[in-house]
Amino acid sequence: MSPEDTLRFGYRSLTGYPTRTLLMLLAMSIGVTAVVLLTSLGEGARQYVLNQFSALGSNMVIVLPGRSETTGAAPPMVGATARDLTLEDALALYRSSAVRHVAPLIVGTANVSYAGLSREVMILGSTAEMQAVRELEMAQGRFLPPGEAERASNVVVLGAKVKREIFGNATALGEWVRIEDRRYRVIGVLSDKGQSLGAEISDTVFIPVASAQQLFNTEGLFRILVQARARESIPRAVEAAREIIRERHDGKDDITVITQDAVLETFDRILTALTLAVAGIAAISLGVAGVLIMNVMLVAVSQRTTEIGLLKAVGASGAQIMRLFLTEAAMLSLLGAALGIVLAYVGIWILGQMFPAFPLSPPNWALGAAVGISLVTGLLFGVMPARRAARLDPVQALSRR
Amino acid sequence: MIRLTGINRIFEVGDEKVHALNDVDLDVGAGEYLSIMGPSGSGKSTLLNLLGLLDRPTSGTYYLDDVDASSLSEDERATLRRDKIGFVFQFFHLIPRLTAFENVELPLTLAGVEPAERRPKVEAALESLGLMPRAAHRPEQLSGGQRQRVAIARATIMDPPVLLADEPTGNLDSASGSEVIDILEELNHRGITLLVVTHDEALGKRAKRRIHMVDGAIVEDVQQTPS
Ligand SMILES: Nc1ncnc2c1ncn2[C@@H]1O[C@H](COP(=O)(O)OP(=O)(O)OP(=O)(O)O)[C@@H](O)[C@H]1O
Ligand SMILES: [Mg+2]
Numbered sequence: 001m002s003p004e005d006t007l008r009f010g011y012r013s014l015t016g017y018p019t020r021t022l023l024m025l026l027a028m029s030i031g032v033t034a035v036v037l038l039t040s041l042g043e044g045a046r047q048y049v050l051n052q053f054s055a056l057g058s059n060m061v062i063v064l065p066g067r068s069e070t071t072g073a074a075p076p077m078v079g080a081t082a083r084d085l086t087l088e089d090a091l092a093l094y095r096s097s098a099v100r101h102v103a104p105l106i107v108g109t110a111n112v113s114y115a116g117l118s119r120e121v122m123i124l125g126s127t128a129e130m131q132a133v134r135e136l137e138m139a140q141g142r143f144l145p146p147g148e149a150e151r152a153s154n155v156v157v158l159g160a161k162v163k164r165e166i167f168g169n170a171t172a173l174g175e176w177v178r179i180e181d182r183r184y185r186v187i188g189v190l191s192d193k194g195q196s197l198g199a200e201i202s203d204t205v206f207i208p209v210a211s212a213q214q215l216f217n218t219e220g221l222f223r224i225l226v227q228a229r230a231r232e233s234i235p236r237a238v239e240a241a242r243e244i245i246r247e248r249h250d251g252k253d254d255i256t257v258i259t260q261d262a263v264l265e266t267f268d269r270i271l272t273a274l275t276l277a278v279a280g281i282a283a284i285s286l287g288v289a290g291v292l293i294m295n296v297m298l299v300a301v302s303q304r305t306t307e308i309g310l311l312k313a314v315g316a317s318g319a320q321i322m323r324l325f326l327t328e329a330a331m332l333s334l335l336g337a338a339l340g341i342v343l344a345y346v347g348i349w350i351l352g353q354m355f356p357a358f359p360l361s362p363p364n365w366a367l368g369a370a371v372g373i374s375l376v377t378g379l380l381f382g383v384m385p386a387r388r389a390a391r392l393d394p395v396q397a398l399s400r401r
Numbered sequence: 402m403i404r405l406t407g408i409n410r411i412f413e414v415g416d417e418k419v420h421a422l423n424d425v426d427l428d429v430g431a432g433e434y435l436s437i438m439g440p441s442g443s444g445k446s447t448l449l450n451l452l453g454l455l456d457r458p459t460s461g462t463y464y465l466d467d468v469d470a471s472s473l474s475e476d477e478r479a480t481l482r483r484d485k486i487g488f489v490f491q492f493f494h495l496i497p498r499l500t501a502f503e504n505v506e507l508p509l510t511l512a513g514v515e516p517a518e519r520r521p522k523v524e525a526a527l528e529s530l531g532l533m534p535r536a537a538h539r540p541e542q543l544s545g546g547q548r549q550r551v552a553i554a555r556a557t558i559m560d561p562p563v564l565l566a567d568e569p570t571g572n573l574d575s576a577s578g579s580e581v582i583d584i585l586e587e588l589n590h591r592g593i594t595l596l597v598v599t600h601d602e603a604l605g606k607r608a609k610r611r612i613h614m615v616d617g618a619i620v621e622d623v624q625q626t627p628s
Contacts, residue, residue: 005510016498310494313455314508314555315483317476394455398494399446 001320010327014335017300021332024289024296028336028378029343031286032370036344038282039366041351042275047359049267053260059100060133061237063093063224063245064256083249084220087149087209092248093226096240098233103130103225104149106212112205114166114177121162122204123179125212133227136201139163141173141188144208152210156184160192161202179207180215234259279366283373289336290377297329297385301392308389309397318390325389329382330375337374341367402562402594403429403452408461410447410617421447422458423617429596431562434589436608437598444617445598446567452596453565454482466562483512487556487593489566489585493548495540495555501547502527502536505554512559526554530584546577553584557593564588566597570604582607 001009014021065085090104106125111118128146130136136143143157156177163172172186184207192202213219228237238257245255301308311321348360410422421444429435437445450456451463454470463470465485473481495504505526509519527533530550540548549569556564566585570578582597582604589595599605606625613621 001511001513005513005516009510012498012503306492306494307496310496311507311511312479313453313482313488313494314511315479315559316511317479319476320479320511395450398455398490 001323006323006327007331009324010331013300013304013328014331020296020300024293024332025336025339027289027292028286028333028374029340031282031289032337032340032374033343033347034282034285035279035370035373036341036362036366037347038278039275040344040348040360040362042271042278043363043366044358044360046268046271046275048357049271050264051359053264053267058135059228059231059234060260061226061228061234061241062258062260063226063241064258065220065223065254067254067256083252083254084218085224085245085255086219086221087213089245089248090221090224091149092244093224093241095244096237098228098236098240099226100229101129101132101227103127103133103227104209104221105130105223105225106209106216106218107222108212108216110180110215112162112166112177112179114175117166119162119165123212123215124204124206125209125215126206127209129227130206130225133225134201137191139189139191141186143188144206145187149208150210151208152214153208154182154184154211155187155208157188157190157206158186159190159202159204159206162205163189179205182211182215184211234261275363279369286370286373286377289374290381293329293332293378294381294384297325297382298388300328301325301385301389304389305392305397308392309394312392312394313398321392322386322390325386326379326382329378329386333374333378334371336378337371340370340374402431402433402466403427404462404464405451406462408451408458408463410444410451410456411459421617422451425461425617425619427612427619429594431594432589432592433594433610434586434608435596435610435612436605437596437612437614438600438602438605439614443614445614447617448614449565449567449596449598452563453486453488454478483508484559485561485563487559487561487564489549489552489556489564489569491568491571493540493545493552493572495548495551497540500537500539501532501543501551504540504551505558507555508559522558523554526558527551530554544577545573546580549573549577549581550584553581553588557588561593563594564596566595568598568600570599570601578604 063085065083087104090102093099093102103126108123109120110123112121113119126144127149128144131143139160141157144155145153156179158166158172166172166177167175172189175186176183177186178184190202207215209221226237226241228234238259241257242253242255246253308321344362348362351358352360405425405427408422408425409420412419412421425448437448439445447456451458454465457471465481468481470478470481496507499507502523505523506519509522524533524536527536530553532547532550532554535543535547540551543551564585569581569585573581578601585595585597586607597604597608605611609625611621611623611625612619
């Protein structure tokens with residue numbers, strides 16, 4: 001019997017018993033939908049986190065004071081005794097050709113007040129380079145002025161939320177706000193959009209790093225953000241940062257260098273594992289579909305006993321009958337998988353309409369795996385009924401009406 | 402054509418043994434026309450199933466066309482059945498979801514004959530039995546006589562040398578029953594070896610050779626000269 005004829009025969013028996021066929025397709029497609037949809041969600045979460053991180057600024061290397069073992073279990077106690085990172089340390093990093101921008105950062109909280117309104121706000125002291133490093137967008141005015149980092153000018157750039165809360169809809173540009181006991185002129189307002197982990201930034205204000213040193217009365221930097229020239233130069237930038245600082249700190253290795261890649265990789269690993277776990281759970285529903293297929297195929301075999309007997313009487317061998325029933329099971333599985341994938345895409349489309357910011361698309365491996373698993377379950381659970389059919393005694397089968 | 406020697410078929414039901422065929426010897430030449438009669442339970446169907454290679458004897462030898470059927474594997478028996486034997490049943494056993502055309506086509510399909518070759522054969526078979534207008538009908542849309550004619554077309558589509566019919570008129574009224582017997586006899590005229598099991602005395606008498614069975618044994622085997 002030719003493959004086309006085998007397929008046609010299978011097709012005719014699937015359409016010959018529409019209820020049974022539809023039920024099995026439903027079971028199979030629900031399983032496949034679950035696998036594809038859940039892996040899409042997992043993969044979407046992974047993409048989302050990755051996007052958020054890369055929006056932090058690209059090719060970023062972060063230099064922290066104090067040495068910490070990134071792999072050790074004990075908390076980094078040495079940090080306390082380490083030497084401060086100074087503004088000079090930060091500027092020295094420009095010596096490496098792998099470094100494009102260096103943005104020193106001091107963080108503290110202080111009272112920001114204007115016209116009797118006062119708020120406790122996070123103050124970020126930095127330089128003009130911060131804009132490039134963190135890819136900050138301006139809503140109005142400009143960012144911190146470029147030039148000598150050591151100059152403590154009294155200017156401030158407001159985060160979007162801070163501006164809203166202090167000025168409302170009124171113009172902020174050119175106004176003077178008070179931070180603790182000093183007055184700063186507003187030269188810019190950050191935009192709300194295009195920001196990563198954005199809430200945090202919009203709730204802060206930027207002042208020149210030297211002004212922040214005075215304000216918080218400290219020489220030491222909270223950290224140094226370094227932007228490497230390209231992705232490939234990140235390792236060189238890391239190495240250079242270590243060497244330059246070691247040289248300046250009397251040969252002591254007292255800093256920690258974090259690359260965005262390392263953080264990303266960790267998240268990537270966690271979320272990939274999560275996706276796999278969720279896919280595994282969904283695969284169980286495919287197993288359930290397999291059991292259902294077996295059950296229905298067994299019923300089909302007993303319903304079609306006389307047909308099987310007849311096939312034998314007109315010369316079908318056991319192997320041929322087995323092939324016919326397995327083909328039927330495989331067709332059901334594949335059709336079910338196809339239907340399931342369509343359903344999954346409909347589900348993804350609906351979710352996409354509801355949560356436009358969340359990237360949702362099934363990973364290719366999930367599509368392949370869903371089809372593969374459904375085919376394997378279909379065939380696996382189809383074997384037993386098919387063998388039963390192949391072994392049927394034709395005399396007995398035909399003696400019934 | 403057919404040579405049975407010392408055939409026994411014993412069914413075991415629980416502890417009991419049912420001797421369905423008891424030391425049966427039978428020789429049938431090519432082109433013969435036999436009727437097999439006898440009371441219910443006398444072993445007629447069992448004999449036919451053995452001849453049709455659907456069943457194996459408990460003991461004894463069966464030569465079909467000089468091939469020792471008892472020495473063959475299941476697959477070889479299936480092939481032999483496909484090429485040498487046509488079956489007609491009391492309950493027609495047409496596949497309900499397939500059309501008359503597809504039912505007749507089935508043995509050719511199973512044998513792997515090309516679709517282009519199948520079509521003219523099936524059409525010729527349906528045509529000769531006056532079924533062409535019903536080709537696209539499913540069995541439930543056909544009368545009993547038409548169903549049995551479709552079954553006969555299916556049984557003969559592979560041009561088997563032997564046609565076995567187990568009470569082919571058992572489910573038909575006398576008019577369509579004799580119509581079916583006419584068709585079978587016409588096939589016999591054209592050379593097919595025909596064995597018909599029947600309860601109908603009148604139909605049985607139409608055969609040139611009549612076999613009577615009782616309790617699994619052949620008690621009478623008469624050659625009739627047409628009167
Ligand atoms: N599968 C089986 N298992 C046990 N006993 C069986 C089986 N098939 C047939 N028999 C027994 O073998 C004997 C012969 O049965 P068979 O069907 O050949 O009779 P028959 O002559 O065709 O009868 P009928 O005219 O009623 O069709 C009967 O006693 C029957 O009960
Ligand atoms: Mg019988």
